[in-house]
Amino acid sequence: MIPLPASLCDCVVGHTRHGPKAHSLRYSILSVLVDIEAETARGRRGWLWAVDRPALISLWSHDYGSGRVKLRDWVEQQLSAAGMVQPIGRIELLTVPRIFGLKFNPLSVFFAFDTRERFVGVIFEVSNFHSGRQAYAFAVDPNAGPDYRFKCAKDFFVSPFNPANRGEYHFRLRRDATSLRLCIQLEREGEKILSAVQTARLTPFSQSALRQALISHPFNTIKIVGGILIEAARLAIKGLPVFAPRRGTVDTRPRSV
Template sequence: MTPAARDAVRAAPAAALYECVVAHTRTAPLRHAFRHRTYLWCVDLDRLPVLPPLLRPLARFDARDHFTGDSDSIRAGLDAYLASHGIGLDGGHVVMLAHARVLGYVFNPLSVYWCHDASGTLACVVAEVHNTYGQRHCYLLHPDEAGETEVDKEFYVSPFFTVEGRYRMRLPLPGEELRLAVQLRTAVGRPFTATVRGRRRPASAVALLRCAARRPWSTAAVWAGIRRHAIRLWLRGLPVQPRAEGTSPSRPCGTRTAPPR
């Protein structure tokens, strides 16, 4: 990393909180939409926050929650995943957006990693998707300057969608505002869109306590909310789409997958 890039990384805050609104909109075969509020951490993987002992139950970052789950750190898991695709960052910094483990539990529908090389240039983005069945899958992405990219859907997420179509993603690096979008596109149209909107807050003890008070046990609430809306859709008659027989529902985030087109 060049001295200027290294100085810029050191000068940037190592962690921030984003109080967010997450919106899901389904347009076919039934119309259904919901919004929920939560908060996300944005951290430098090489400078994870060290909280006072009394606050540590409110935010833990564990390697077991990402990639293959058996690395010594989240950064090591990411580096192993990238190496399996022939990518080396040579010590470049990585920004992760994700939920932390709260009161012993975490659920991350989407974790995003902005991966920079030694010069400070964005080399790639990794989108790590978790479903409510305890499985995870990674997409290796190369967005354009606006943070936009497309990739084939490869992972069974919602029980109401088959594993077909393509995702159109907009994943710009977070700044003062967080504005992410993921849209599923299939042969019949654009049946699903998810957006995340938020504003940056300093990751202070006071800010964390405020977020935890407003959204207690936030990660469990996210998991429960997804399940609750799935039950509503099922009660409305939306058929469950079984996984294709003889195919794996997921690949561990450490094995090689086909590169995005």
């Protein structure tokens, strides 16, 4: 994997619940892939796209990480704790941007490259409806790939139909210059519970591409939130047991640890 220029990502997301009740959904979303520092340094401050300033499509640094330190510092802290030892050069972020100021981002991915532009670390930051955020960070062997696999214990409330801290996540990631594929699978006691797959076609940033994205995905955030709520109602009708978030934990706090 190599660093890429700022890109718009036309994504398709599919979820499949394997048990105890089978269920699936599929929807399209708009994401962006950007260098977290280059976008700010370039001073992109137009009415169509901006970083840390209002625009029709925007990114805000406080929507990610701890909210208490700069994003670079937070990424370095997370990856250092995960065992990464290389100095970090470029950091890229794959995320759902705010459109018309609205946000809800179920998953953001930080890609860290060393000073030789080798892929050396990744962070999967998960968000829930309670404004909680949880980071799962992994050091990456620079000689690995092109398929990358990671696994860790689940320790965060995401769905009311899954316990907060039971099970194991399995991540599989592949990215090239024009496409991306990310698979996340939840397993519990050796049984596959839930699978989520995100595929994306990458297009370099341009004013025309941004305008087209705004036309194609004007209700991006509303569609994501509405789709999740509708599917949750359908699962409740199917009789799945419901689990409440753990009060006072990261599940209900607005900042990622």
